[in-house]
Amino acid sequence: MSKAAPPTKWRTSASVILVSRDAANSEDYQVLMLKRSDATAMVVNQTVFPGGLLDTEADESVAWLQYLEEFGVPKEALRRLVLTRDDRPAILAPQGTGCYDRFFERSRIWAREITLRLTAVRECFEEVGLLLCRSRSQLNFGAVTCAQDVLDLETWQRRVHNKPTEFLTLCREQKVVPDLWALHEWSAWASPGFMRKGHETVFFMAFVDKQPKLLEEPSEVKETLWLSPFELLRLGNLGNVWFMPPQVYELSRLMGIKEYQRLLEFAIKRSGLGTTMYLPVGYNCQGSMVFVLPGDDFYVPEPHLVHEIISFPGSEDEFRARSKHLHRYTYGPAIRSLELNISPPNGHLSPLKIHPERQKL
Template identity: 25%
Template sequence: MTSLAKCPTHNLWKKSAAILLIGPGKKGCPAVLTVKRSKKAKFMPTNLVFPGGLCEASDFSLSWLDTFPQLRSFAVNPHATFPDIFINDAPEQAQLQELSPHVGFRITAIRELVEETGLMMDEKSGKALPVPDNIRKQIHEEPKRFCEILKSLNMSPDIFSLHNWSTWLTPLGLKHSSRRYDTQFYVAVVDNIEHLNPTSDNAEVSTVQFWDIGEILKAALAGSVLVAPVQMYELSRLLSFKTIDAIREYAQSRDRLGTERIFTVKINCSDGAIWVLPGDSLYPEDPDYMGTDDEIFIPKTVEECMQLYPKHHRMVSPLSSPLINISLNLEQVTPTFATPRSQL
């Protein structure tokens, strides 16, 4: 088994960033922007996910500070907790040539939002604005020109509107892909989505839409849409909030604390599987991050494991809402359990 403490984990997996863009949906209930991965997508095909993708070296270029000096004022609580994907282990001189990872990851999330949905979080206007398709295509084909293109559009990346939400490492054992990502998730809240018209890129993404959070969970649990497990977990957390103002207030307040990496471990039972998260009674003391060990098997039924191992921070296959009866670190809100019959 390879211990996480014994390896340079920030270099093992591809770094990426994603954004949970939230606005008022039906009757003012929170709605979140989702994209459906195309059938040809190499990762999570046909699944509903949040806009996001791989980091580019240009997202971390100091040219951003030269072009948009206001980014220099961005600050992070020095006492916050963050996983080691935020560590820059390059030589000191090389580090001077790169942005703070906290700025770079946010730029990645904003750029991917533009590429996949055609929406731009613009600091100058304080709004999410549409980007013309021809410009969007240029950004997708030449992401290193993102900074230059924004300047020509008189736009500025609103990294200040993106709040730390969570960090996820792709688990082992996924059916559709062996690709692994260390992904930083951010939350951004907009006051109005009626004027927004997000569109797909017709490449990696087939459809784009705002979903009321309760509706997407109900559809996922009923099997009418595919929702990736990470998204299922985060949607269940968002279900705890009744208004976008409550989400905004919480995200702004908790932002100062940072995030911890979440790595899900699959536990095979005699009649199914349980995906456990940190704090669960079944969570390994030293998880197998690298996949060097055999999968864990417990010769008990899922229901027996529910009774024998009482601390729950888990999801059960086939897909369910998260089951949790413990408190989370860093003031993270716990997921709300839902079933297809719930009044979501």
């Protein structure tokens, strides 16, 4: 009798899909991605959106609530960040004694929609020296974010990188607050359950009118890329960069909107519709690894309880033939195909169909 696989331990994280107007054509846009340093990459040239792990001491500190109140941020402005829906994934649900109850003082709301935005902004500063924030004169909570210049940037970046709680100190000294309101909820992904140390990540989308100056943190970032989704996917197909499935999926659905203003309007509207956690469930189809996502006929009711790859007694084509509703991708060592023949949840964009990895887009 085989021993049961131990449960996956998902580490909570947040990422920013940062969108800027294209310098050559202001109607188009580019997104920021980072090549991980050789010391932190899973594979050579692994490329990701800025982001990282939730730090409970830094990001869930009640001192943030006190600072936001002192700064003049209205309570209602924080409440607007919190979606009161019954279908929230666990990563964005009320956190009980871990987050909600402990900081629900004087009717102030402290929720994962807030703390994960703090994580995303802090990590963006740690990785590329980009401080997305607002001064008191900018407290109009607009949809496009501001990038604050920081004196002695390298020193501050090092301080926050080494001690995340210093991010609050930085904001106090700069007399700014993190721009939580310009981060629009976009999607959520979790690592497959057979990975012993996985991540669950909320992706936010933020917009800037022009590309800000960046400072790469050398221990984490090898190179920064400002490119269109098309160009990034093409580099992936050519083998110049390597993406995990969430990055391929998100870039692929960005292909459906090519104009900056249209994407901004869509992201604002869609962010109020909630998020479905995409936790892939793997099937071994005679050597082909197929991962199914929510809405697929082979998706399971409790994907977080699946800690092994499921064996399917047939080929990938037979697996497809037994399914009417498809939401899946084939993987190894990158996404080779992506199929979706249903409406994506939460009013979202459908990804562009992915062709074999060596075929140019």
